[in-house]
Amino acid sequence: MKHVTNNEIPVLIVGGGPVGLALAGDLGWRGVDCLLIERSDGVIKQARMDMVGIRTMEFCRRWGIVDWVENAGYNRDYPQDCAWVSSLNGDEFGREHFPTPAEAVPPPQSPQNRERCPQNFFDPVLRRFAEQFDGVTLQYQTEFVSLLAHDHGVRVTVRDVVSDRTRDIEAKYVVACDGGASTVRQQLGIDMQGPPALTYTTNVIFRCDGLERLHNKQPGYRYIFIGPEGTWATLVAINGRDQWRFSLVGDANRRERTTEELRAAIERAMGKPFDFEILSVLPWVRRQQVAERYATSRVFLAGDAAHLTSPTGGFGMNTGILDVVNLSWKLEANVRGWGTPALLHSYDLEQRPVGVRNVSEATSNLARMLSPRVTAPSDAVFTPGPEGDAARLAFGQAYTEMMRREWFSIGIHLGYVYEGSPVVIADGTPQPEDTVSTYTQTARPGSRAPHVWLSPGVSTLDLFGKAFVLLRLGANAPVVDALIDAARQRGVPLQVHDLLHAEVREMYASPLVLVRPDGQVAWRGEVLPKDVLTLIDTVRGAAPMPS
């Protein structure tokens, strides 16, 4: 086997799933060269994620690819209702109505909406985004083999899976986006903490044209099937057209399913035999695990390599995209020389608690979805007649009410806070309650900088991304020349925006607000601190801010 050593590249990304591709794209967008290696040919055999969360869509807006996501292939006129049924031709217990993607309007807290875009559509969008930058190289059918960290970087051995040749690559930094079974994580000896197996589930993608005509329920995006034994399966409109994802939820016992068993389960869900073509079967294990740490000095874990979650809530990939948006500008800062190792270390301190929070919320969603297994519905729920109707109504109303927390989770997507981060300067205000289904915007340091419309189609969020941004709000905002000088002295990219909008001033609650390149508030105040250099040094990871 031949070994070839390349020249050093700033960032090597291992894994070209949605998280690795998003990092490659964000680095390319920042003008930082990177190489992504992906073991497979990049073709998605079975889509897992399909919900692109509201924060991820805000990043897509920043990257200029919202219309690519919207036009990626999901049927935007497809109804998005969720309903709980005994079968598609049986009883309906309840339903939550949602508009179609085309009809949905963003909530007041954001210029964007969550989108439906399954992985077989979303990965190509992210790939196209990343590929448009000269500094980004994507190498498919290239497998990570091993790494050796040294004083100046990391030597990575990779294997061409077609020719079986290996070669070495020198990188300054490595980011492991290689999924739940992360080889990089294992080689670093980083353990996962948390329950390793909540359920052994089997997913089946099948094709059935006109499935809606085979049953008497209103069309929906997701159906949850509940029988006398409790919740046993779900069905999702994976492309809003002819493809469906059936999940036999299973339990904590590993079990192999035969094709006959799977076909019988799908027909049970329909409530009668029907014609369908199985396209793929994916047995998978639902976990609630977070890596004990997210980084060594030069190697970082992101996405499923760092946290594994039940899909209930759609947090997995979206948390992974948060990871890489947090990490990317810190890598850039270090590659360009104005950031420090402490800034990189803040990735673990800031983002790991978000992982813990999100995976535990997903597990509590799972517990709610499966709760009819614990408190079984009464026999009357499955008995025809008026008594049964009353039992179904009561059961359905309670289930509908309980499930709302999963369907409405804006607080999880927007309300994460980098509390206690050493590169955020606290302003002494109390931490707001961490809510799930509601979200009150705040410019409290550590929070996502709020959205306010500045003019039709232009959001405050459109100001953030490539540099630190200092907002001067209101007519009497203090002069900030000293901070501009300090940033220049330290090589920190800083843009200043003067905004007179009363609504922005009120929302941000201070006349001066410093927003980081990832869109999180780093500092706010009435006036600049006397020691502006310490302020700049703190947010670039070079000095603790005296309290």
Ligand SMILES: Cc1cc2nc3c(=O)[nH]c(=O)nc-3n(C[C@H](O)[C@H](O)[C@H](O)COP(=O)(O)OP(=O)(O)OC[C@H]3O[C@@H](n4cnc5c(N)ncnc54)[C@H](O)[C@@H]3O)c2cc1C
């Ligand atoms: C049924 C289901 C539904 C879901 N729905 C949602 C949802 O709606 N929203 C959401 O946010 N999340 C959802 N998730 C979770 C989501 O799919 C994952 O969190 C997401 O795919 C993780 O992305 P990733 O890039 O970190 O990892 P992966 O998608 O696992 O990608 C890792 C990549 O690394 C490559 N790789 C692995 N080892 C190597 C190696 N040694 N060398 C090179 N390459 C390697 C793999 O080939 C793979 O392409 C769902 C999950 C499931 C199971």
